[in-house]
Amino acid sequence: MIKKAIAIMTSGGDSPGMNAAARAVVRTALYEGVQVYGIKDGYDGMLKDDIIELTSRSVSDIIQRGGTFLGTARCPEFKTPEGRRKGYENLKKRGVEGLVIIGGDGSLTGGSLLSKETGIPIVGLPGTIDNDVWGTDYTIGCDTAANTIVDALNKLRDTASAHRRIMIVEVMGHKSGWLAMESGIAGGAEYVLVPEVKYDLDQMCEDIKAQYAAGKRYSIIVIAEGAGDGMGLGKIVEEKTGIDTRVSVLGHIQRGGSPTVEDRMKASMLGEKAALALISGASDVVFGFEQGKVVSINLFDSVNNKKTLDPELVRLARVLA
């Protein structure tokens, strides 16, 4: 049971909805009479002792904003036991009895080590546009990022169709194809190339040529950054097909923007659960969603397993192409 204070942080790549989750954690804890500290810039701020007390007003006017009001960072020093000990000491001296970490697979791995080494109770929330946290269908921010990509695909389709061009769209996802797959299907892409699935470039180009010969006016290829370089692919595809090809690399535009209703709602629900669970004595859990319902996942299971891309989505993308 937590009696006095918890801390909250966001870590790794920011994702739209992190603010909504943090707001829910802060307001729930305060409602329960527990003090809340905000750690700035992820593990970096924990190590540098950049930690502030939060009030209900600290989280006003942020539910509609992307990014994270706490700031985030990638912190190599936290990967060492000495770094984690230093971070823990900064929490301990303030009387912090438990920690909510909002971040992706890497941040939660860091949290699991901190818990193991120091015993501090930790509750994680999956915050990443990559949707690559094991044990949950949903991660905070993926829906907003997918909507941003779909908006781009709609616009690119207009111009592709007008010119009978092939449009290649490179999206984020170094190791994970979830974002590419979901946005590719929802945006009606002809091909979705992801790091998890091998693709036959020659066959794809042959198919596109045949489709154009039969009257098709455009072809949209979504490629996750981890499946190859969009620019390089564009050159090869144009060469092999002889069809005018253009490439758009969406980049960090995918990470920003006002969160969708889905991300605001789910982040708020997860934030409340995280605060209540931590205060009532839970530790080493991650809250997520499975089939529309909030679920709690063991933190160590979550970080020790790799979430695989749903083969049903891979199949669906092919069928609908």
Ligand SMILES: Nc1ncnc2c1ncn2[C@@H]1O[C@H](COP(=O)(O)OP(=O)(O)O)[C@@H](O)[C@H]1O
């Ligand atoms: N294996 C690890 N051990 C300890 N800390 C880690 C580990 N992996 C990641 N972290 C911490 O979490 C931070 C964010 O991780 P990263 O993988 O970049 O983002 P995300 O959490 O969004 O997946 C890292 O900069 C590091 O401080």
Ligand SMILES: O=P(O)(O)OC[C@H]1O[C@](O)(COP(=O)(O)O)[C@@H](O)[C@@H]1O
């Ligand atoms: O912010 P950076 O360093 O450009 O990182 C880009 C990477 O971050 C992401 O946007 C999100 O990844 P994480 O949530 O694991 O941090 C990836 O899709 C992308 O490959």
Ligand SMILES: [Mg+2]
């Ligand atoms: Mg990650």
